[in-house]
Amino acid sequence: MAAFLEERSQAPDMRKINQVFCGIVAARPGERLLEIGSGSGVLSRLLAPSLQPGGSIAGVDISPEMTVEAKRLALMEGSGSGIAFLNGAAESLPYQQASFEAAIAARMLLHVSDPEAIIFEMKRVVKPGGRLVVMDWDFDTVTIDHPNRELTRRLLHWRCDHHGGNNWSGRQLWRLMKSANLQDCTIHPQMSIVHDEADGLTQSLWRAAQVAGTAGAISPSEQQAWINDLKHDLENGTFFASIVYFIVKGYVY
Ligand SMILES: C[S@@+](CC[C@H](N)C(=O)[O-])C[C@H]1O[C@@H](n2cnc3c(N)ncnc32)[C@H](O)[C@@H]1O
DSSP states (O other), X not given: OHHHHXXXXXXXXXXXXXXXXHHHHOOOTTOEEEEESOTTSHHHHHHGGGGTTTOEEEEEESOHHHHHHHHHHHHHHTOOTTEEEEEOOTTSOSSOTTOEEEEEEESOGXXXXXXXXXXXXXXXXXXXXXXXXXXXXXXXXXXXXXXXXXXXXXXXXXXXXXXXXXXXXXXXXXXXXXXXXXXXEEEEEEEEEEOSTTSHHHHHHHHXXXXXXXXXXXXXXXXXXXXXXXXXXXXXXXXXXXXXXXXXXXXXX
């Protein structure tokens, strides 16, 4: 899983979305940041240099293996100073209240059963005047220029509703943040448009066809035909797919 997250972070569309996210976080020197569900540490490593001198980022992840790997990668990259990874649950963070200037969660809330509780916990550990920034995609915003509409809709709807967590999380972030009484909330929709096999979304679509095929939501011949049509477009340079990520920022007062 850590290797998958690292590889995905190198895909052109993922690099772009991560840069946009970091721009909205707007980390400043001297600040203390918290990332929950930090995974292999891609975003923590990206943000860490902006916090120097004097600042730091802590990444918390529920997976002990992921935490070990995140530590190893940060050391290997030489971004070890000002960055720490801890094994723990976002539902009960091992920090006192008002410990951080900002708390962030990217591609994380879609995987939890009680995102409201996690937003409240993030809010608890952020100082008054500090900020929360959260991001998830919304898989029901996927568009693909594919010749078979009925099959594409069936496959995408199945993927959205039955695989990879709550794929409507993106559109729900605004309500979550407003309900938790975050102030001055802003929403930053980010449409990712891809044309290339190396893009993370393209890879997600291949996997969607595979898992839908394995689950019986589409037949083996439909799976193959669907992929073949997309491969044909990729070879001809006419492939088009898109998805919207929603980033919501709000302040604690
Ligand atoms: C899809 S990964 C995203 C990693 C990273 N934020 C990124 O964007 O590259 C989601 C991560 O959230 C972690 N996670 C899931 N539920 C969690 C929880 N309740 N508390 C802390 N981490 C959690 C998983 O172990 C996983 O590493």
